[in-house]
Amino acid sequence: MCNQKGLCVTTVFLYPLAITSIICSILLFFPGWSYEYFSQGKLTTEVRLSGGLVGGLVVLIPAFFVQKAEKCLCCCKCCGPCLSVLLEALGVVGAMYSFGVALSGLLNGPYCKGYWTWGTPFKGQGGSYLHDQSQWSTCSEPExxxxxxxxxxxxxxxxxSLKIIFxxxxIICILVSCLCLPPTALVAAKAASP
Known part of the structure; x- marks a missing residue:
């Protein structure tokens, strides 16, 4: 049976995941470990969309809420299951946004200097360059x-993906906890009814 304590244990994992995704998203702004490409706007749309940053920040909201709700004995009676479910749903949406941007970034490849011009030489190939590393030399800059x-x-x-799962x-745990009354509550409810 899901309980609030169990939710808080798994919530602990959301913090490092969110922080790591924020860091990765920020690092993508500095290809070749250089500031010049960021300052010149030589970045892909996926990098500018900051999927990891947005997704990480959005996931921190339900993580923080669930951890604070640990002080309540029952999330259903004290903290409001609707708010919990809505915040977790927001976390899922943020994680899905991050997933979509990352997948698109992988499939389209980086913005780089090809043989003569700057562009995204792997865009439209469906990510085939990922399996053929000999194509990677197409990008001469950034290193x-x-x-x-x-x-x-x-x-x-x-x-x-992990954030979506957590x-x-x-959400499932909160719904199960709130919809399924424990047997003792059912017995008490039957005894109270006329």
């Missing part, structure tokens, strides 16, 4: 930008 993007967007993809399980 190792393909590897940089693949690693960070892959981390964001994995983290957002927040969804919280």
């Amino acid at each position: 190792d930008v393909v590897k940089f993007n693949v690693i960070l967007f892959s981390i964001l993809l994995a983290i957002s 927040c969804s399980s919280h």
Whole structure:
């Protein structure tokens, strides 16, 4: 049976996941570990959308709420199950946003200098460059930008998947806890009825 204490234990995992996704999202603004590409706007749309940053911040809201609700004996009576479910749903939406942006970032590839011009040389290939590392040399600048993007967007993809699982399980747990009365409550309810 799900309970508030169990929710708070799994909520502890949301904090490092959210913080890691925020850090990865910020790092994507500095390909080649340089500020110049950010200042010149030489970034992909997926980097500018900041999926990990937005998704991480949005997931922190239900994580914080559930942890604070631990002081209540029963989330259904004290803290309001509707608010809990809505906040967890917000967390799922934020994690799904992060997942979508990371997946798009992986499939479209980085913004880089190809043989002569700047652009996204792997866009429209459906991510085939991910399996053929010989294509990575197409990007000459920033240095190792393909590897940089693949690693960070892959981390964001994995983290957002875990956040979706944790927040969804919280929603299910809250609903089960609030909809399913324990046997003692049923006996008490029958005894009180005329």
